[in-house]
Amino acid sequence: MTINEPRPEFSWFRRISSQFISDKDFDKLEKTSVKLIFKKGETILKQGGLPTHVVYLEKGIVKFNYENESSKNLILTIVSAPKILGGANLFYKDNNLFSFIAVEDCEVILIDAKVLEEVLVENSRFAMMMFQVASEMFKKSVMNFISLAHKQKEGRIADIILYLAAEVYNDTSFHLSLTRKEIAEFAGCSTENVIMTLSKWQTEKIISVDGKIVAINDIDKLKHISKIG
Amino acid sequence: MTINEPRPEFSWFRRISSQFISDKDFDKLEKTSVKLIFKKGETILKQGGLPTHVVYLEKGIVKFNYENESSKNLILTIVSAPKILGGANLFYKDNNLFSFIAVEDCEVILIDAKVLEEVLVENSRFAMMMFQVASEMFKKSVMNFISLAHKQKEGRIADIILYLAAEVYNDTSFHLSLTRKEIAEFAGCSTENVIMTLSKWQTEKIISVDGKIVAINDIDKLKHISKIG
DNA sequence: TTTCAAACATGAAATATTTAATGTTTTATG
DNA sequence: CATAAAACATTAAATATTTCATGTTTGAAA
Numbered sequence: 001m002t003i004n005e006p007r008p009e010f011s012w013f014r015r016i017s018s019q020f021i022s023d024k025d026f027d028k029l030e031k032t033s034v035k036l037i038f039k040k041g042e043t044i045l046k047q048g049g050l051p052t053h054v055v056y057l058e059k060g061i062v063k064f065n066y067e068n069e070s071s072k073n074l075i076l077t078i079v080s081a082p083k084i085l086g087g088a089n090l091f092y093k094d095n096n097l098f099s100f101i102a103v104e105d106c107e108v109i110l111i112d113a114k115v116l117e118e119v120l121v122e123n124s125r126f127a128m129m130m131f132q133v134a135s136e137m138f139k140k141s142v143m144n145f146i147s148l149a150h151k152q153k154e155g156r157i158a159d160i161i162l163y164l165a166a167e168v169y170n171d172t173s174f175h176l177s178l179t180r181k182e183i184a185e186f187a188g189c190s191t192e193n194v195i196m197t198l199s200k201w202q203t204e205k206i207i208s209v210d211g212k213i214v215a216i217n218d219i220d221k222l223k224h225i226s227k228i229g
Numbered sequence: 230m231t232i233n234e235p236r237p238e239f240s241w242f243r244r245i246s247s248q249f250i251s252d253k254d255f256d257k258l259e260k261t262s263v264k265l266i267f268k269k270g271e272t273i274l275k276q277g278g279l280p281t282h283v284v285y286l287e288k289g290i291v292k293f294n295y296e297n298e299s300s301k302n303l304i305l306t307i308v309s310a311p312k313i314l315g316g317a318n319l320f321y322k323d324n325n326l327f328s329f330i331a332v333e334d335c336e337v338i339l340i341d342a343k344v345l346e347e348v349l350v351e352n353s354r355f356a357m358m359m360f361q362v363a364s365e366m367f368k369k370s371v372m373n374f375i376s377l378a379h380k381q382k383e384g385r386i387a388d389i390i391l392y393l394a395a396e397v398y399n400d401t402s403f404h405l406s407l408t409r410k411e412i413a414e415f416a417g418c419s420t421e422n423v424i425m426t427l428s429k430w431q432t433e434k435i436i437s438v439d440g441k442i443v444a445i446n447d448i449d450k451l452k453h454i455s456k457i458g
Numbered sequence: 459t460t461t462c463a464a465a466c467a468t469g470a471a472a473t474a475t476t477t478a479a480t481g482t483t484t485t486a487t488g
Numbered sequence: 489c490a491t492a493a494a495a496c497a498t499t500a501a502a503t504a505t506t507t508c509a510t511g512t513t514t515g516a517a518a
Contacts, residue, residue: 066375069456074378076371093361097368117357124353128346131360132322138367139326142305145374146295149303149417152474179495188378190476195497211484211496227298381504408465419506424467440466440514 010109012082013056020126025119032112037105040177044100044108045085051096053110055085060106061168061177064141065185066098075186076141078103078178080168084133104177140167148188151229156187157197158226161207165216173208173215239338241311242285249355254348261341266334269406273329273337274314280325282339284314289335290397290406293370294414295327304415305370307332307407309397313362333406369396377417380458385416386426387455390436394445402437402444 010030017026038044038060045055047067062085064076076098079085085100120127147159160183165172180198184191201207206222208215216222239259246255267273267289274284276296284291291314293305305327308314314329349356376388389412394401409427413420430436435451437444445451 068375068379070458072379074375094368097371121353121357124350124356127353127356127360128350131356131363139323141371142326142374145371145377146297146303148374148378150297150301180497181495191495192477192497192499193475195495199497229299409467410465420465421467421507422505424465428467 009058010056012058013084013109016129017126020129021119021123025123029111029115029119032115033109035107035109037107038102039105040102042102044102044106045096047097047099048095051093052113054113054116055100056109056111057081057083057085058107058109060108061103062100062106063103063178063182063186064098065101073185074188075182077137077144078164078168078186079137079140080170081106083137084130085137103182144186147226151226153187153189153193154197155226155229156189157183157194158222160186161214161216162219162222162226165219172219173213176212176214239285239287241287242313242338245358246355249358250348250352254352258340258344258348261344262338264336264338266336267331268334269331271331273331273335274325276326276328277324280322281342283342283345284329285338285340286310286312286314287336287338289337290332291329291335292332292407292411292415293327294330302414303417304411306366306373307393307397307415308366308369309399310335312366313359314366332411373415376455380455382416382418382422383426384455384458385418386412386423387451389415390443390445391448391451391455394448401448402442405441405443 014026044062059081061078061080063078066074066076120130147156165174180194181191184194187194198209202209206218208217243255273291288310290307290309292307295303295305349359376385394403409423410420413423416423427438431438435447437446
């Protein structure tokens with residue numbers, strides 16, 4: 001983790017915020033913010049810690065990771081920049097429910113939570129927008145959980161591949177930055193199951209896998225697997 | 230479902246709101262609200278419908294129910310009155326992600342979402358408080374899902390019994406208003422599994438079950454089962 | 459009160475999933 | 489570049505879970 005000067009850009013966040021708050025208020029946020037660079041695998045915000053900052057992800061990919069008492073991980077969702085990382089950690093005063101961990105090198109701006117709250121209180125439309133953003137993230141997690149509860153492994157892994165293509169990499173073929181173990185933690189199953197399923201789909205020509213390179217060849221078949229669970 | 234006159238009381242909601250909004254604003258909410266009574270099993274708010282109202286649960290118990298394409302249900306969480314039913318349905322502009330269904334007879338006040346939004350925009354501290362409440366609900370669902378993903382059936386069912394005792398019935402012995410099937414939909418497992426597990430715990434004297442009456446005899450053992458998963 | 463449907467209950471068979479054992483490949487680091 | 493650790497991969501055995509078949513009990517409605 002290294003500190004990077006000078007002042008952060010906030011480009012995407014500035015654009016969407018400008019509809020709701022004044023330049024003065026945005027400057028206030030910017031002045032108390034700090035830009036950091038996290039390398040793959042580094043923890044941006046730790047589960048159990050106090051929510052002193054709100055994370056604006058400017059570049060990179062982040063996993064929402066829950067670790068239980070036995071050190072088993074569960075990935076709640078995975079998001080790509082640009083995004084305000086909210087969910088339960090935004091507006092929520094208790095200790096962070098989960099960690100944010102960089103899945104790829106990330107550029108991140110940490111916004112002081114106190115200052116943000118001041119700005120939110122002064123700009124209720126802005127607050128509403130931020131809550132919408134947080135709800136959006138919540139919805140992503142819930143949909144993943146629903147898949148997890150309703151479907152068998154194959155349906156869950158199909159959902160994850162489809163989700164990654166549509167929402168994270170924005171392409172049907174992509175360089176997978178997650179390990180098989182992480183996909184398993186996302187799907188709530190064993191690593192072996194992920195490996196076996198991907199291999200099987202490879203032989204069935206539904207996807208092509210070459211190490212970290214994944215390409216969806218037959219998205220309809222994948223969607224069908226997702227549907228029948 | 231029957232309409233009940235005259236004006237709703239809002240007692241709990243009025244009390245917590247009074248710290249944040251004026252009587253005038255509260256009256257505005259009250260005037261556009263309608264009090265309804267739902268019988269056990271009736272749907273208060275339907276999945277897929279538009280979030281035209283925010284639900285204030287004055288009396289009773291409600292399940293958050295998600296139904297998938299194959300008509301299989303998943304219970305996200307269960308809450309008891311008094312409570313503002315939020316989560317993704319509050320402040321969220323898309324169609325409702327899930328239904329609210331009465332698990333026991335309920336007294337409910339439907340608040341016009343548009344009017345509430347007006348009041349929220351005018352009273353940012355009140356808005357923040359409502360966000361907190363919604364986040365609280367979110368946390369409950371997420372914790373249930375985490376249990377679901379990390380633990381085996383017994384750990385999950387133990388979590389549910391503990392949750393119901395602590396958060397819904399506020400007693401270690403209670404009249405269970407859920408069927409075994411509903412517990413299964415909460416735990417994400419088969420009905421048979423719930424029945425077998427409860428019977429097993431009954432013979433092990435961890436709980437007493439007599440039809441709908443459930444009593445926790447050995448809460449430490451139950452917590453241990455929850456812990457080891 | 460009778461009757462029917464749903465809920466509750468149990469055990470066995472079928473299926474899904476994890477664990478363990480083993481080996482190869484890739485990746486990071488001294 | 490060598491080397492160790494992690495990731496990837498495959499299989500069989502062990503375990504967990506669901507499905508199915510069957511029967512009893514309970515509760516709501518005619």
